[in-house]
């Protein structure tokens with residue numbers, strides 16, 4: 001069963017859909033506002049539509065299709081949602097409250113086809129690409145859980161496409177979702193509040209370089225040499241470092257003021273965290289004249305991944321070497337590790353669920 005999902009329609013597509021049903025044009029506007037701005041999850045909740053119309057609409061389509069299965073709450077306030085698609089594929093989303101804003105980490109695929117050895121999601125393999133609607137819905141579900149349906153969010157929301165999946169292998173759905181999410185009459189989370197992370201699909205990086213109103217970009221490196229990167233991130237065999245970093249350079253040259261471009265480097269104890277590897281990484285970036293800063297992410301361990309996070313002092317000396325060679329580097333603080341909600345821990349696992357009935361108001 002595939003179903004049109006209102007949450008995945010742009011305003012123009014929704015107008016067309018409403019016209020085909022023989023309904024007046026203003027209904028499209030009402031539905032769009034209800035779903036994208038008030039975050040209604042079903043036609044029942046759109047009470048400014050006549051009852052008969054709601055029944056008619058539900059015969060043809062659904063507002064939303066993701067089913068919330070479990071919610072896990074970390075001691076640090078991070079929340080992880082495990083949902084299921086209409087065809088029973090797992091989708092995970094993470095809500096990360098911060099002092100002045102909230103960040104929602106969304107998934108682009110159910111599972112992931114890449115076989116990065118340090119990432120738990122890889123163990124699921126690719127189940128399928130998510131639709132634009134399924135991407136949009138993740139944001140709606142997370143905001144509704146935090147603030148309730150229909151309630152305006154009290155502070156800014158940032159989005160990161162760093163959940164399960166490789167966003168650049170689901171490029172069209174991703175870009176469509178970003179357009180819908182950015183609509184001023186909807187969620188209104190604009191592209192410059194969104195960061196998308198890729199394992200290095202070089203042609204898509206070049207494509208993004210030519211797109212206006214795009215999200216910020218992050219590139220997952222994990223290794224300073226092809227030899228090690230082939231091992232940790234097999235996608236490197238297809239687009240090796242030189243080719244990847246050439247594409248990155250093209251992207252960097254297209255940057256406009258206010259746009260961010262970063263590298264991510266997961267720190268695996270004894271594997272990619274030596275002083276020598278820090279020098280290799282700095283030299284690599286400098287050789288390609290890349291100015292992008294590097295975010296160092298201590299590994300988030302999870303059974304049965306064969307890695308441990310680098311100790312704090314190791315991360316710090318790695319960072320210092322990068323800085324000494326002119327490469328800006330920052331250490332990212334992990335969030336939600338205790339509920340398997342941190343980077344690379346999404347694999348549809350259960351972890352001491354908190355009942356979804358107990359929603360704070």
Ligand code: SAH
Nearest residue numbers: 119162166197198199220264299300343344
């Ligand atoms: N496929 C995309 C987006 C998902 S991964 C990508 O590879 O960029 C998001 C980030 O989490 C990547 O930078 C990845 O390197 C990092 N990551 C994966 N597994 C991790 C783990 N176990 N601990 C810490 N970071 C991890």
